[in-house]
Amino acid sequence: MGRLKGRQKEEREEHIRLAIERYQTSKDPSIRECAETFNIPYSTLRDRLQGKSSRRDSHRRQQLLSEHEEKSVVAWCIRMDDWGFPLKLSLVKEMAAYLIKKRNSGHKLGVHWLGRFLDRNPEIASRFSSRLERQRAFADNPILLKDYFRLLQDVIRKYNILPKNTYNMDEKGFMMGIAAKCKIICRRARKNPRLTHNGSREWVTVIEAVSGAGEALPPMVINQGMAHYKGWYAGVKGDDIATFSYSPKGWTDSFLGMEWLIQNFDKFTADK
Structure with missing residues (x-):
């Protein structure tokens, strides 16, 4: 018999x-009649009736991860997928390698x-992910939106998360x-009036967060540059609460995202 996949193994164990x-x-x-009825080998049923363990149970002690560790990794994969952040294969392997390394085996x-x-955990599987552009193309799909809010409500109820x-x-x-389009005062007969701007095209990013209760956290302002410049803070008053950072293009990245957290x-929500 060829090697069975995870789901097939579960079905076979159920038949046994x-x-x-x-x-x-x-x-x-x-034994023969029962084996033929449930489409399993005679020798397999005979061995199980004699007390022989399944192949999975017999090799369980040889697994690098303990049963508890493996189930924890599976639960982590499922949780991240439910949250909309499915894990890459390399990250799952890194977590398993980290658990093994901690044991110094x-x-x-x-x-x-x-x-x-x-194969051992048929509740999870590997799939090719969709590109972000395709996700945005389906952003107005009512079925996807309903499914998203259903998952969100499940998480809120499970952990009793307050607004x-x-x-x-x-x-x-x-x-x-860059001058934005806006209403201006000009001559009545004039067509297509233009508002001049200096065209410097310097990019600034602002990260904001607002709670479900309407409370806004202090923003983080990311300027374009290689260091902090005094001119950035010329209009900042003493009672203004915000944090400032910089990046070569004025964009966010993983480092600045962690810095914002x-x-x-964390700074303005830990006490709450």
Whole structure:
């Protein structure tokens, strides 16, 4: 018999369990008849009735991760997928390698570990992810929106999250020196009046967060540059609460996102 996939293994184990149950409750038990009824090999049913463990149970002690550790990794994968941040294969392997390294066992993950991990846990599977542009194209799909808010409500009910502890975080970019379209005063007969600007095109990003109760956290302003410049703070008053940072293009990145979590979000929400 060829190697079975995770779901097929689960189905086969269920058939073996039903065959054993039928054999034990039958008035005239027959191993061959029970094996043929549930489409499993005669030798397999015979060995199980004699107390032999399944292949999965017999190899469980040889697994690099303990059963508890493996189930924790599976729960982590499912939780991140429910939150809309499915994990890359490399990140799952890094977590498993980290758990093994903490035990100082000297073992390393094999080339085929991930495939066998998925076979043992049929509740998760590997898929090709969609590109972000495609996700945005379907952003107005009512079925996807309903599914998103259903998952959100499940998380809120499960962890009893209050509106004051629910925050929406977003970023907004501003092109400094570019005049926005607006109403102006001009001659009545004049057509297409233009508003001049210096055209410097310097980019500034602002990260903001507002709670479900309407409380706004101090923003984080990211200027374009290689260091802090005194001119950035010329209009900042003493009672203004905000944090300032910089990047070569005035954009956010993973480092600045972590800095925002520590310097803004955690700082102003930890006491609440």
